Amino acid sequence: MGKTMNSPTSAILRALGLLSLLIASTSISAKTHPSYLTEEYCSSVVEQFVGSGMRSLGKYVNEHFNPEYKGGIRNTIRFLEQRSEWLNECNEYLVDTNNTYIFHSQDDTQDIFMAIDELTRELQHVRSGVEYRDDTGNNNPAPFIKRRFTTLAQLVDRHHTRLLMKKQFQ
Structure with missing residues (x-):
């Protein structure tokens, strides 16, 4: 018993x-996260990047990019690095707390981060003096920078379209 x-x-x-x-x-x-990280904060970081951030970046790449002006390139690199850091921080927070991603899915998020990194790397090459010869032999990195930006813009636009569709059906 x-x-x-x-x-x-x-x-x-x-x-x-x-x-x-x-x-x-x-x-x-x-993981512990800073107290300012919330879904609303992260949503605003994404909205700023997708909206005014991409418009500003597009204007620079398409209208003002000049390989001779290293300051503008440096500022754009800093902009991209800072936004990537903020978006990564929010992504880690959302994955840890909600099991969701900052952009539509894990694949979309990775693709956008990779496109940001590739554009940043290309700008760093231009800033450090790597030459991009065109058919006439002139240094012309603009098509390479535009191609990297276009890839990023298409990915971000796809995300933005999904957000709009989601809001429409809520």
Whole structure:
């Protein structure tokens, strides 16, 4: 009779022990995020990048890009690096807290981050003096920069279209 009374107690103790191990391992592996990170904040970061950020970037690439002006290139690189950092921070927060991504899906998010990185890298090459020879032998990096921007713009536009469609059917 002593074994039967002990059996439920030992089962409860084992369960409590496993539960405390689970809680301890979860709290150790859980990431902490700054208190300013919220869904609303991250949504506003995305909206700013997709809206005015991309318009500004497009205007620079299509109208003002000049490989001779290193300051403009430097500022654009900083802009892209900063936005990438903010978007990455929000993406990590959303993945950890909601199991969602900053852009439509994991693939879309990775594609957009890769396009930002590729445009940034291309601008860094231009700024460091890498020459892009055209058919006439002149240094002309503009088509390469525009191609990288176009890839990013298409990916961001696809995301923006999905957002608009989602809002329309809510």
